[in-house]
């Protein structure tokens with residue numbers, strides 16, 4: 805199912821020099837986000853930097869959000885992941901989409917203008933209304949967690 809999401813172009817190069825985010829294949833879950841840069845950025849080993857995308861979206865529906873995730877090739881081969889591990893875009897956020905990139909690798913990584921540096925996935929959200937109770941209805945797990953059931 806496709807859903808219309810309002811998008812604003814903040815940098816005139818978006819839509820010409822740098823393509824708008826688009827699904828690469830009909831089955832893609834993620835839209836690649838590009839670094840909207842004037843010049844390449846050298847990200848030294850261990851360094852984190854915040855990159856602009858030149859775009860803003862307004863999701864405008866509390867039952868939707870977007871998450872920004874690493875690209876697996878960048879993360880696995882180059883150690884370039886996200887400084888916040890996962891970015892969460894609230895449905896009422898109207899500012900520029902920013903990507904925090906962290907070079908957790910051992911070597912400098914050069915980010916070129918327009919490079920696809922992360923991906924964004926729209927996800928359904930349910931906002932909870934808390935129902936205060938003294939005791940929960942019993943469940944099979946109860947309070948067991950954190951490896952409670954062993955490793956095999």
Ligand SMILES: O=c1ccn([C@H]2C[C@H](O)[C@@H](COP(=O)(O)OP(=O)(O)OP(=O)(O)O)O2)c(=O)[nH]1
Pocket residue numbers: 872888890891892893894895897900901902903904
């Ligand atoms: O990778 C990210 C993460 C967040 N945001 C924007 C959208 C999001 O709605 C807003 C706030 O993010 P979050 O709530 O995770 O950050 P915070 O540190 O709690 O900031 P705030 O006090 O503004 O909520 O920042 C991005 O552009 N990129």
Ligand SMILES: [Mg+2]
Pocket residue numbers: none
């Ligand atoms: Mg917040």
